[in-house]
Every structure is written in C-alpha cells, then in structure tokens.
Amino acid sequence: MTASDSRHVVRRERLPGARSWSLELRRGYALRLTDETGGANCSALFYNARQLLERYNMADTLKAQYTAFLTRGHCCYSDMGRILVSITDDSCGWHDAYCGVSGPDEVAARFGDLRYQQARNGWHRSGRDSLLKELGKWGMGLSDLDSTVNFFSKVVPDEDGALSFVSGHSPAGSVVELRAEMDVVVVLDTCPHPLDPATVWAPKPVLCEVIEVPEAPDWDPCRLSRPENARGYANNALYHCQCHGQGGQAR
C-alpha cells in the first residue's frame, strides 16, 4: 500500500527486515510507515536536526499525555518541552513506547547466534547494534541511544504491571504517519520486537514514504487532543519565531 491520496510523495524507500535507516525529515513533510506484510516492528528515535542534543524523551512524552502507548493524536516530545513529530494517522491504535530494542544476547537466545560469516546478509542482527551503527553516521553513540518508539508493536501490562506481547497486532497494510513539527533526524530499525515470541527469524519490511504536508492548523487533532499539547505547540512556535514566513509567530 502507498499513500492512498493525491499528496506529493517526494521519496519512497522500502526498508527490508532487520535493517536500519536514517533521514532528515523537515518541517512541512511527514513520514508515512507501512507494514506491508503484517507483523513488522519499526523502532524509531527522533532528534532535533539542528541540535542533536535535543532528542525524543519517552518519559516526557508519556506523562504529558497520560498514556503508556502512542497512537493518532499523540505527539512525540523532546527533552526540551517541544514536539518533534506528531502522529497524524494510525491504523493500529497502539505503538509500544517502553520495551526498547533487542540486545545481541537476546537475539542469540531466541533465534540462534547466526553471524555474517555463515549467513551473509541474512545474519541475525540486534536492534541495539543496528541503531548504534546508524547513530554513528550522525556523530552519535551509546550515550545517545535512549528509549525507542516501536511502531506496529503492542505490549500490554496487567494490573500488576506484568507485560504481554500481542501477536498479530499489525495486519498487512497497517500505516502510521508522523508529521515533522521541526526539522528532525529520524533513525529507524526494523529488527523484530524484543518480546515477540516468534522463534523463526523472519524480520518484516517497512515501506517509508516522505510526503509534503501542511503545517498543523489551529483545529489540528494533535494540537487539540490535550491542553498539554497546545502548550507544546506554543513552545514550538517560540522555537520557530525567527523563521521568516513559515508561520513561526508565537500564539
């Protein structure tokens, strides 16, 4: 499935399973992710492209919106009280925010320790090492790898906080769309979710499309979903107030 409307897709990349990718997503564009086969996992990190030290903060995102998961209408906050991306479309209803990515020991324990020497590019990669490699391209490293959003994956707690992975949560064709609220560096990885109980190594691809989109209007659902988000957008407007002719005026 591709963007089903007439919007201008400026870039389209199919990310195979167990691969990482990164791009700068500028204000005025959205990144649409599609789980083409079903059962994909797409771990994501977000950074302010002009100041990489400002980055996605799981705790600030969750507590501002009184939620333990992410879906349409939610915003991904930086540690500086600003919105990096907003979730403007979502067919899944729950994206995991608190499980992080697999370590090499977890991948080896579940799927076997299959190295490049044996399997060439079908080797068993871990989410952690894939993201570290990708972060290195931006001059970042281990200290910059914090909690990811795991798109297309759902892990629910019971009353005591014990977690269960929900298999089959993302059917083929599931989509989630992220609108850049400032110029952001997006770092992605498609290794299997670390709590996915599947024991056969079959990482799924994710279609990535960069689409031209208008800025969030006054009536935007992400802006209006919570009073906290109205304040987040106000902080973004202040951040953009020196951008000529780009709607940067403070509200």
Place this chain on the structure above:
Amino acid sequence: MSIVTSPRDPSRCVHREDVLAGEPWLYELKAGQTLRILDLEGNQAVDTLFFNARDPRERYSATDTIRRQGKLYLTAGSRLMSNLGREMLQIVADTCGRHDTLGGACAAESNQVRYALEKWSMHSCRDSFLLACALSPQALGKRDLTSNINFFMNVPVTPEGRLSFEDGISDAGKYVEMTAAMDVLVLVSNCPQLNNPCNAWNPTPVQMLIWD
C-alpha cells in the same frame, strides 16, 4: 507487591547521609556494597540513575530493565539492567512494594508543557541532575540523563494503557535497598516537584545508608 525487610543494622553502616529535597547526590557505590534509600517523612520521590563507574556510557536502562523482567514496576528481586544488558544492581529489600520506571524526571521544560508555560522557573530534578553532571569528575552531561527510576513514586499504568501520577504508597520510615553488581555511580535528585502529588505536595529529606 512483595514486602521484604532488611536484616542490615543501621548502626553498622559505613556511610550515612541525609539528602535534602531539591538537592542532587552523586556517590560511587562499590561492587558488593548495599545502598538503602530511606523515606524519612513519607511519599518522597527519589529520582535515581546509575552509571558504570569505569565507563559511564554504560548506564541504567529503563527499557532493558522493564523488558528483561517483563514487568513495569520495580520491587525486591528486580535486577536493574544496563543498556548493555548487564545487571548493575539488584533490589534486595523493599518495604514500600513498588517503584516507578516510566515517569522520568521533572524538568523546567516538561513542567511548562504539563502545567503552565509560566512554570519554567520552578526548581526541578533535571536542574539538580544537570548541576551534578556539570561538577562531576566524569564530565557527565544532558545526554547521560535518560529515563530514571523514581523510588517511592506511584505511577500506575492500566491494562488499557492509561498512565497517571497518583498519591504515593510510601510512608515515613519505608525504605528500598539495592546491592551493586559492579562499581556504580549513583546519581540522585531528591525531587522538588510541587505541581503534582509525587511528593505529597511537600518535598522532604531522605537518608542514604551504605553497608559493605
């Protein structure tokens, strides 16, 4: 929720120190040593991070800890895991019963978003963390400030995924104890938050006790 009391005698500890509300505390805990955090007056959130004392790039990871124990909350028996998947400490006693992994630290900027744009000037845990980082011999900085543990703080998550900050379940004299599996730097902010009930609207001192 499991309550596990400690056999350790406070009169035999090797270090004892009060940390006032609104203050940071940075301490190197050696492998095998045990740290008790004592909630002196009750319902006081203690924001805490751990770093490998030899290489602070290895640090407490909320997601590794949550995922590897398959549970959102911490209590006696919980292993506090690093971003490299190694055990840093284990909670060996806990008379509170449950501690938060998701709420993170308060900050000037998140207070603005959560409460009002004018709240930026209030003191916050991240300000305490940043000052301790700036003065640390290890030259820690903002990139080292990840999702921390909030000891004694009550942030329940429902099966539907709703998260809230509720009145505390701690009380005066309750404590949590953890034994280090490696030499760790302990970075604490004794929380000054006045905008929600995480400190029962009244931030108070806590006491640190250490045994060999």
